Amino acid sequence: DAKSELREQLSGITDFTANYTQQVLDVDGSELQLAQGELKLLRPGKVFWQQVSPDDDLIISDGETIWYFSPFIEQVSILDAQSAISTTPLILLSTDQDSAWEQYQVETSEAGYLLSSVSDPDQAQFWIDLVDGKINAFSIREQSGQQNNFELSEFESNTGIDSAMFSFEIPSGVSVDDQR
Amino acid sequence: CSQQPKPTDAVSVWKNHQQQLETLNQWQLRGKVAVIEADKRQSANMVWTQQGEQLAMQLLGPLGAEALSLEFSPGNLEIKAGEQRYSGANDPELQLQQMTGWSVPLADLPRWLIGLPDTEQYLLNDQNRVSEFVSAQQWLIAYPSYMQVGELILPRQINVETPKGQLKIRINQWQINDD
Numbered sequence: 121d122a123k124s125e126l127r128e129q130l131s132g133i134t135d136f137t138a139n140y141t142q143q144v145l146d147v148d149g150s151e152l153q154l155a156q157g158e159l160k161l162l163r164p165g166k167v168f169w170q171q172v173s174p175d176d177d178l179i180i181s182d183g184e185t186i187w188y189f190s191p192f193i194e195q196v197s198i199l200d201a202q203s204a205i206s207t208t209p210l211i212l213l214s215t216d217q218d219s220a221w222e223q224y225q226v227e228t229s230e231a232g233y234l235l236s237s238v239s240d241p242d243q244a245q246f247w248i249d250l251v252d253g254k255i256n257a258f259s260i261r262e263q264s265g266q267q268n269n270f271e272l273s274e275f276e277s278n279t280g281i282d283s284a285m286f287s288f289e290i291p292s293g294v295s296v297d298d299q300r
Numbered sequence: 301c302s303q304q305p306k307p308t309d310a311v312s313v314w315k316n317h318q319q320q321l322e323t324l325n326q327w328q329l330r331g332k333v334a335v336i337e338a339d340k341r342q343s344a345n346m347v348w349t350q351q352g353e354q355l356a357m358q359l360l361g362p363l364g365a366e367a368l369s370l371e372f373s374p375g376n377l378e379i380k381a382g383e384q385r386y387s388g389a390n391d392p393e394l395q396l397q398q399m400t401g402w403s404v405p406l407a408d409l410p411r412w413l414i415g416l417p418d419t420e421q422y423l424l425n426d427q428n429r430v431s432e433f434v435s436a437q438q439w440l441i442a443y444p445s446y447m448q449v450g451e452l453i454l455p456r457q458i459n460v461e462t463p464k465g466q467l468k469i470r471i472n473q474w475q476i477n478d479d
Contacts, residue, residue, distance in 0.1 A: 142363070142364060144360060144364040146358070146369075152330075152347050152358055152360065152364075153330065153345055153347070153360055153364055155364070169363065174330070174331075174472035174473070175332055175345075175470075175472070177362065179362055179363065188362050190343050192332045192334055192343050192468070192470060193334045193336060193341045193342075193343045193468070194341075195341045195343075208363075208365070210363070262365075262366050264366055264369075264380065266366045268363070268364045268365070295341060297340070297341065
């Protein structure tokens with residue numbers, strides 16, 4: 121079925137890097153934010169989002185801990201990765217845990233695979249355009265109707281990314297907001 | 301702040317710009333907003349849309365996650381913050397503070413964001429724009445940098461010093477919708 125097909129395609133990707141262009145649209149389709157950055161992923165659980173424009177926020181997860189560094193306020197927020205899994209389907213890109221996947225039903229649609237929450241279908245919905253092991257785009261439609269679209273370019277998979285990439289050294293002088 | 305005598309041509313350049321700002325009616329900005337207080341720092345991406353007296357403020361969290369949307373027109377306020385909803389005629393600043401802990405001077409921001417001081421206690425920078433002023437509530441509002449927007453020069457960074465801490469705004473993009 122569509123879910124096992126998607127999980128199989130994803131499991132063929134041990135790691136990938138890509139540049140992304142992110143567009144956030146409000147419920148009536150007007151653009152709220154346009155951002156660009158670099159995304160790296162190492163399964164299971166390791167994710168690296170370096171935004172470069174308009175701001176240089178950084179999000180890193182090593183699978184246990186998530187660091188969200190915001191240079192604008194010179195602060196890093198530290199969160200527990202497991203608790204974040206339920207908040208965003210994006211984490212599904214990097215995890216193969218049945219416990220995470222059980223929360224979603226998967227069907228194929230013209231925009232690629234459509235994932236929606238089993239318990240509450242009109243909660244956030246998630247599309248991923250994944251063909252022949254290449255992720256071209258993914259997007260999240262929040263319950264409010266806000267749409268968050270990511271277009272990927274220069275997608276390269278299975279290049280052997282070093283896992284040391286996915287930890288964050290707190291620069292001196294940066295305030296720590298530990299939310300765990 | 302000390303009141304050096306302002307050269308007359310600078311004042312007239314500023315007065316001319318001030319009149320232009322007073323006519324601005326429909327504009328939008330996108331940027332970063334941060335509240336920095338003794339015990340906590342919070343930041344978000346902000347989209348502020350102004351249409352006459354109507355304003356909409358959207359705050360986005362990491363990766364564009366929706367954090368808050370606020371719409372205000374005189375006598376009507378709507379706030380959505382996660383699961384919380386408010387709709388009514390409360391004072392917007394108080395309601396926002398109660399719902400989110402964010403203290404944002406919503407009534408003053410439409411003028412401050414475009415660089416209009418609300419008292420005569422202001423200083424001009426070398427571009428003949430306001431470098432800082434003391435607001436009616438005795439806060440210091442500073443404009444460390446400006447940016448060119450068409451033939452206007454508008455704030456790029458705004459720092460508001462309040463008794464509780466600092467409100468910092470860095471504007472990445474302006475859009476003036478008045479034709």
